């Protein structure tokens with residue numbers, strides 16, 4: 116290792132910069148457990164934009180649930196590994212990865228997250244869960260990155276990556292897995308033209324959290340979210356649709372996709388009320404830039420039909 120004074124100075128500066136990021140996160144109430152006990156299942160929104168186009172003000176869809184020292188990542192939009200680091204989550208702590216559906220805003224960094232976690236000293240198995248063809252995608256990703264993996268195994272003494280990654284394809288609603296005192300269930304939601312899209316529910320003794328993924332208003336999502344403490348739900352602001360489709364190569368097709376497969380703001384509150392959840396968290400915003408629609412517009416739109424707590428999601432917000 117090159118431990119000269121200039122390198123030490125660089126490291127000190129880097130550490131100082133990182134400390135600043137964490138201090139800022141802590142001032143905003145982030146990256147810290149809320150409530151009295153660390154055993155309380157924590158939820159951090161990692162990326163809250165909807166859609167595959169990279170945004171300036173929000174990261175791509177992803178969230179992490181932290182329970183008993185293990186990280187359960189739900190969706191892997193572009194940049195998920197760095198968002199986890201910014202949230203103060205060690206990539207070594209990733210235990211399960213869940214993909215709601217195979218749109219690139221939700222899976223673009225599925226393989227990258229595994230590869231970068233491994234390059235960050237992940238040595239324990241990770242189970243991944245999602246619709247087909249998750250197993251094939253995993254296999255192809257490992258093939259594509261064979262050069263890097265082999266070199267790092269030889270150069271850095273790392274274990275093989277493939278045996279650490281265990282993909283499981285989900286084809287029906289129900290219990291996905293039981294992991295200690297945590298039960299994870301899923302429901303099939305309506306998100307054409309995607310054939311298999313799932314929402315996930317995490318139940319711990321202290322708390323229940325539901326992540327909608329992408330969906331039009333779905334009775335199955337309402338049933339999954341029944342009496343949950345927290346529902347993270349995608350949301351579409353209808354007045355913005357014409358502007359969003361204006362630059363598209365096929366505006367009519369994009370309008371149809373947006374209206375058929377996502378949930379308008381005025382419907383989200385009704386869904387939360389029908390499911391009788393305590394807290395509704397808006398996320399996966401369309402349009403995705405935080406500057407395009409004011410927080411108050413989102414909040415009031417949801418509150419029109421829901422009397423519980425409404426949170427307008429932000430990247431790295433802990434709930």
Ligand SMILES: [Zn+2]
Nearest residue numbers: 165166220329
């Ligand atoms: Zn999406």
Ligand SMILES: [Zn+2]
Nearest residue numbers: 216218306329
């Ligand atoms: Zn989608």
